[in-house]
Amino acid sequence: DSGVTQTPKHLITATGQRVTLRCSPRSGDLSVYWYQQSLDQGLQFLIQYYNGEERAKGNILERFSAQQFPDLHSELNLSSLELGDSALYFCASSGETGDQPQHFGDGTRLSIL
Amino acid sequence: QKEVEQDPGPLSVPEGAIVSLNCTYSNSAFQYFMWYRQYSRKGPELLMYTYSSGNKEDGRFTAQVDKSSKYISLFIRDSQPSDSATYLCAMSSYNTDKLIFGTGTRLQVFP
Numbered sequence: 001d002s003g004v005t006q007t008p009k010h011l012i013t014a015t016g017q018r019v020t021l022r023c024s025p026r027s028g029d030l031s032v033y034w035y036q037q038s039l040d041q042g043l044q045f046l047i048q049y050y051n052g053e054e055r056a057k058g059n060i061l062e063r064f065s066a067q068q069f070p071d072l073h074s075e076l077n078l079s080s081l082e083l084g085d086s087a088l089y090f091c092a093s094s095g096e097t098g099d100q101p102q103h104f105g106d107g108t109r110l111s112i113l
Numbered sequence: 114q115k116e117v118e119q120d121p122g123p124l125s126v127p128e129g130a131i132v133s134l135n136c137t138y139s140n141s142a143f144q145y146f147m148w149y150r151q152y153s154r155k156g157p158e159l160l161m162y163t164y165s166s167g168n169k170e171d172g173r174f175t176a177q178v179d180k181s182s183k184y185i186s187l188f189i190r191d192s193q194p195s196d197s198a199t200y201l202c203a204m205s206s207y208n209t210d211k212l213i214f215g216t217g218t219r220l221q222v223f224p
Contacts, residue, residue, distance in 0.1 A: 002158065006156075043201065045211045056209060090157070101147060101159050102147075102159070102212060103159060105156050106155050109154075
């Protein structure tokens with residue numbers, strides 16, 4: 001068990017809808033990262049938050065947004081969903097300094113019908 | 114060309130074999146190198162974490178980094194059926210925490 005908790009485990013929804021994925025980092029970790037894993041693209045970095053502030057952005061679509069709350073949990077919001085958004089979404093967390101490894105949760109599987 | 118290249122496999126070996134998994138990369142700014150193991154329907158699990166060049170050993174696992182060749186390896190000794198999983202290499206540079214992943218190598222260890 002990595003200590004990173006993601007909910008829900010599986011989401012099934014339709015095109016055009018909006019969903020929220022939730023992540024609780026390991027105790028003491030200030031950084032939260034979101035990644036998308038698809039069959040054709042592999043694991044791709046989306047966005048990083050550090051202690052409530054956005055720190056880095058990757059290949060995140062404008063339809064997607066995230067935030068980190070004062071209790072350090074994070075939410076990834078996906079809107080105007082398209083079939084191509086079907087993927088596994090992983091959250092990871094790490095300690096304060098940049099040289100701390102990232103530990104991953106078990107992901108949320110998003111299925112768009 | 115992808116920043117990180119990894120043979121997708123699958124790699125099928127008998128129990129007890131030594132397994133060698135490899136990644137090559139193109140960005141000379143990478144300083145931190147990781148190997149993750151991912152079982153089906155699970156998240157990536159950190160196996161090894163190394164900084165810069167050199168070797169690191171942890172039980173049956175040995176990670177090697179050769180920055181001059183832009184090449185990293187993971188060796189698994191005395192492989193077990195429970196080692197059957199997808200192995201992902203990942204890297205980051207000194208000025209960003211963003212991980213760049215290889216596509217993963219699927220390993221099957223048969224009894």
